[in-house]
Amino acid sequence: MAEVTATETAPGPRITHVRLTPVLIADPPLLNTTGVHQPYTPRLIVEIVTEGGVTGVGETYGDTKYLVLARALADALAGHQVADINGLFTLAGRVCHAEGGGLDVGGTRGVETAEKLRLSVVSAFEVACLDALGKTLGLPVHALLGGKVRDSVEYSAYLFYRWAEHPGGVGERDGWAAALDPAGVVEQARRLVERHGFSSFKLKGGVFAPDEEIAAIRALAEAFLGRPLRLDPNGAWSTETSLYVARELAGVLEYLEDPTTGTPAMAEVAAATGLPLATNMCVTTLAEIPEAFTTGAVQVVLSDHHYWGGLHRTRELAAICRTFGVGVSMHSNFHLGVSLAAMTQVAAAVPHLDHACDSHYPWSTEDVVAEPFTFEDGRIEVSDAPGLGVELDRDRLEFLHRRWLDDDGSLRDRDDLAAMRVARPGWSARRW
Ligand SMILES: O=C([O-])C(=O)C[C@H](O)[C@@H](O)C(=O)[O-]
Numbered sequence: 001m002a003e004v005t006a007t008e009t010a011p012g013p014r015i016t017h018v019r020l021t022p023v024l025i026a027d028p029p030l031l032n033t034t035g036v037h038q039p040y041t042p043r044l045i046v047e048i049v050t051e052g053g054v055t056g057v058g059e060t061y062g063d064t065k066y067l068v069l070a071r072a073l074a075d076a077l078a079g080h081q082v083a084d085i086n087g088l089f090t091l092a093g094r095v096c097h098a099e100g101g102g103l104d105v106g107g108t109r110g111v112e113t114a115e116k117l118r119l120s121v122v123s124a125f126e127v128a129c130l131d132a133l134g135k136t137l138g139l140p141v142h143a144l145l146g147g148k149v150r151d152s153v154e155y156s157a158y159l160f161y162r163w164a165e166h167p168g169g170v171g172e173r174d175g176w177a178a179a180l181d182p183a184g185v186v187e188q189a190r191r192l193v194e195r196h197g198f199s200s201f202k203l204k205g206g207v208f209a210p211d212e213e214i215a216a217i218r219a220l221a222e223a224f225l226g227r228p229l230r231l232d233p234n235g236a237w238s239t240e241t242s243l244y245v246a247r248e249l250a251g252v253l254e255y256l257e258d259p260t261t262g263t264p265a266m267a268e269v270a271a272a273t274g275l276p277l278a279t280n281m282c283v284t285t286l287a288e289i290p291e292a293f294t295t296g297a298v299q300v301v302l303s304d305h306h307y308w309g310g311l312h313r314t315r316e317l318a319a320i321c322r323t324f325g326v327g328v329s330m331h332s333n334f335h336l337g338v339s340l341a342a343m344t345q346v347a348a349a350v351p352h353l354d355h356a357c358d359s360h361y362p363w364s365t366e367d368v369v370a371e372p373f374t375f376e377d378g379r380i381e382v383s384d385a386p387g388l389g390v391e392l393d394r395d396r397l398e399f400l401h402r403r404w405l406d407d408d409g410s411l412r413d414r415d416d417l418a419a420m421r422v423a424r425p426g427w428s429a430r431r432w
Pocket residue numbers: 030031032106108109204232234280331332333334358
């Protein structure tokens with residue numbers, strides 16, 4: 001059947017222009033299996049301006065390869081109907097010439113494909129369109145997604161092994177102590193609970209030998225009796241190691257996240273343990289779903305609107321998971337308040353959200369929204385204000401953009417491995 005270009009006929013305001021603002025935001029020395037976070041991480045703020053003078057905002061990865069695609073899409077958008085979200089994807093397919101084949105940003109969200117790169121860019125434009133549309137109609141974004149089914153969204157405490165400061169003392173100090181053993185992890189968890197009231201915990205693993213990480217989870221279980229706990233080594237373990245950890249932590253963990261790499265290996269582990277497996281690495285596109293679901297490789301999918309292509313597609317993913325009896329929660333990468341607003345709006349409109357969502361937000365000391373978010377009892381209240389319910393702080397945006405402009409290019413692409421090699425020359429990603 002011939003495709004109709006809805007943009008010619010769809011009602012509602014048109015886009016007059018798009019503003020793209022890459023920023024570098026302070027990122028603490030958080031450790032993962034690839035390396036360590038850089039002192040500053042790139043993000044991109046997308047603003048869509050309509051002929052009615054309304055501005056909608058979105059956020060995504062700011063690395064060069066995303067910026068190149070975002071520029072192509074921004075240039076093609078003048079005259080596009082804000083409400084024509086389906087047309088946005090068609091347009092992106094035409095103008096965003098992505099190439100895939102390597103690993104993603106940070107190496108922790110699976111194989112990079114051209115489609116995934118493109119969707120990671122379009123997601124910010126989709127969110128910005130929904131924000132603009134919501135503001136135009138006087139409706140919150142969740143109303144455009146079918147309405148909220150909860151008034152607040154629960155997030156978990158995202159625990160990281162970390163250093164107190166970046167190698168050489170560069171970057172910002174955030175006042176957090178190093179956490180490199182079970183006692184340090186428990187202390188970090190206590191502080192996050194004190195500040196934000198979280199009731200569940202995820203530890204980023206794959207940093208130390210599995211026995212040390214098992215000990216950290218046991219220490220958390222003792223300190224926070226009965227609270228849901230998760231461990232995520234980002235695929236750093238063999239199937240044998242994964243099964244060993246699963247045996248040791250059976251009855252202690254709520255789920256084990258990406259213990260090993262690739263769907264067949266995840267399926268092998270899943271078949272031999274009663275512990276549910278979650279992923280944000282082996283199910284990251286629709287094409288990966290059939291194999292993962294039919295082989296029982298994953299029991300929980302950690303959705304992420306950034307790489308699934310936005311908020312509508314996140315709801316579609318949730319519906320597919322529900323059909324197959326697979327649970328849904330939400331993955332995060334280092335992000336600002338614009339993305340937290342988008343995550344919260346879509347999480348509010350997903351009926352079967354089975355677990356507290358991940359968010360790096362408690363680790364960020366900088367933001368571009370005028371009123372940064374606060375967690376109450378580990379939850380973010382769902383805004384009913386028009387659009388996403390956030391306004392940009394233009395001075396902050398300009399300041400963080402200036403940092404990006406002033407950078408010599410070495411921090412404009414996230415590279416945890418390179419950041420680690422500053423402290424440990426010759427470092428390579430850990431595997432057990
Ligand atoms: O759940 C995950 O895999 C992540 O949150 C990926 C991130 O890149 C995390 O590993 C990090 O920030 O170091």
